[in-house]
Amino acid sequence: MSSTPAFPATLTYDPATDRPQEECGVFAVYGTKDAGILTALGLHALQHRGQEACGIATHDGSRFHIERYLGLVGENFTSPDMPERLPGSVAIGHARYSTQGASVLRNVQPLYCDVRGGGIALAHNGNLTNARVLREELVNQGAIFQSTSDSEVVLHLAAQSKKTKLTNRVLQALKQVQGAFAFVALVNDRLIAARDPFGIRPLVMGKLGDAYIFASETCALDMVGATFEREIEPGEAVVVNEDGIRSERFAPEHKAKVCAFEYIYFARPDSVIGGRSVYEARKEMGRQLALETPAEVDVVIPVPDSGVPAAIGYSEAAGIPFELGIIRSHFVGRTFIQPTQDRRDLSVRRKHSANAAAVRGKRVLLIDDSIVRGTTSLKIVRMMREAGAKEVHFRSACPPIKFPDFYGIDMAGQKELIAACMDLTEMTDKLEADSLAFLTVDGLYKAVIGEARNDADPQLSDHYFTGEYPTRLVDHDRDLSAKEFQLSLLVDA
Numbered sequence: 012m013s014s015t016p017a018f019p020a021t022l023t024y025d026p027a028t029d030r031p032q033e034e035c036g037v038f039a040v041y042g043t044k045d046a047g048i049l050t051a052l053g054l055h056a057l058q059h060r061g062q063e064a065c066g067i068a069t070h071d072g073s074r075f076h077i078e079r080y081l082g083l084v085g086e087n088f089t090s091p092d093m094p095e096r097l098p099g100s101v102a103i104g105h106a107r108y109s110t111q112g113a114s115v116l117r118n119v120q121p122l123y124c125d126v127r128g129g130g131i132a133l134a135h136n137g138n139l140t141n142a143r144v145l146r147e148e149l150v151n152q153g154a155i156f157q158s159t160s161d162s163e164v165v166l167h168l169a170a171q172s173k174k175t176k177l178t179n180r181v182l183q184a185l186k187q188v189q190g191a192f193a194f195v196a197l198v199n200d201r202l203i204a205a206r207d208p209f210g211i212r213p214l215v216m217g218k219l220g221d222a223y224i225f226a227s228e229t230c231a232l233d234m235v236g237a238t239f240e241r242e243i244e245p246g247e248a249v250v251v252n253e254d255g256i257r258s259e260r261f262a263p264e265h266k267a268k269v270c271a272f273e274y275i276y277f278a279r280p281d282s283v284i285g286g287r288s289v290y291e292a293r294k295e296m297g298r299q300l301a302l303e304t305p306a307e308v309d310v311v312i313p314v315p316d317s318g319v320p321a322a323i324g325y326s327e328a329a330g331i332p333f334e335l336g337i338i339r340s341h342f343v344g345r346t347f348i349q350p351t352q353d354r355r356d357l358s359v360r361r362k363h364s365a366n367a368a369a370v371r372g373k374r375v376l377l378i379d380d381s382i383v384r385g386t387t388s389l390k391i392v393r394m395m396r397e398a399g400a401k402e403v404h405f406r407s408a409c410p411p412i413k414f415p416d417f418y419g420i421d422m423a424g425q426k427e428l429i430a431a432c433m434d435l436t437e438m439t440d441k442l443e444a445d446s447l448a449f450l451t452v453d454g455l456y457k458a459v460i461g462e463a464r465n466d467a468d469p470q471l472s473d474h475y476f477t478g479e480y481p482t483r484l485v486d487h488d489r490d491l492s493a494k495e496f497q498l499s500l501l502v503d504a
Contacts, residue, residue: 047097210267297324371399
């Protein structure tokens, strides 16, 4: 039996938020003075993708410099001595939300290792679906892991590669992993940026003078004043060194199937993914929702902040006034002391408060970006009624979430997903709403792609709604087979 520590059976979903949690953000710079400072600025723009930890690694031409911390970027990378602490013209950075491995310092990225030929520092957004299988094989071969992060298997695969050049060993490692990933890595003083074969996780390239910039989202390019060049292609690795830039393909070419939740919730509204403005896509989701699910109401009210663009789109398409009927506090972090159990329903009021003047005596339509378990949605419906709303209707700007994610999004398990367990009537009753409706899958595609879903070749990674996963789920399938085997033994007995 392998001594590999077990990964959590479910991800570290936070039920207090009733939201799919952010993934991670990566940022990298090659070819400019004080690359570490520029990386800190880029991570500020990506802070929405992960607030648990952050780290930066630089190379000054002769050695690595790495700092990793629990907490926010602004809490750790703002001191004036940063140029001395993190010198060099090449750097990578990471803003972390833990989806694999506990939120402890040893799991904070960039991860680093010394290997034959030098050192590798690595930062990763996404989740590897065959990490446990690879990890067990590596441990059985004598590998010693220092973290419980799935990203570490890439370092070990590179270390064991027989290739001569260290860069080629990293590229060979990428060929062996499956799942969703955007990697940035320092291989000595070279930079590698790579995207998974289906382009599930986003990764873009920009220029700042003669410097090359790589980031999870275009908003990070804007933060540092860089111009957008292009997206990294699915299955492509870009290698930058003193001789310039080159592209390497480590996987067969596929059309990008970007995670649908990048458009629905994760990406910052001012980012552009696949040539599509995230803000405009979210507004269009609201317009499509208005066409598909009209409602006789007096006001359209967003569940802030992520429901705002869709609510604007719904309001414009339906000709119904938009009102800020819910005010969100921006000063409540995830580490805030939770209420005692008998007062847990008050937790939603720390983030959301009713604007009674906008809802009293009115038929209100609440618009949220998504509904996961429905717990927060129920509390907000009750809040509207307590504020004097005559009727409360609810609309979700994404389709019903029926299937879990395995690509780096922290979401409730399938048994906790309200749409996986109830029909529409039951969900409406559960939320105590006068009506409830969801955007259709085709409506989502029309908003993002401009046309209905191509069932033969879906243009997005939409497994949350359809159950069609773009890659093999090696670890999950093995676990499922093991459970079925154990059940068969019980039946035979």
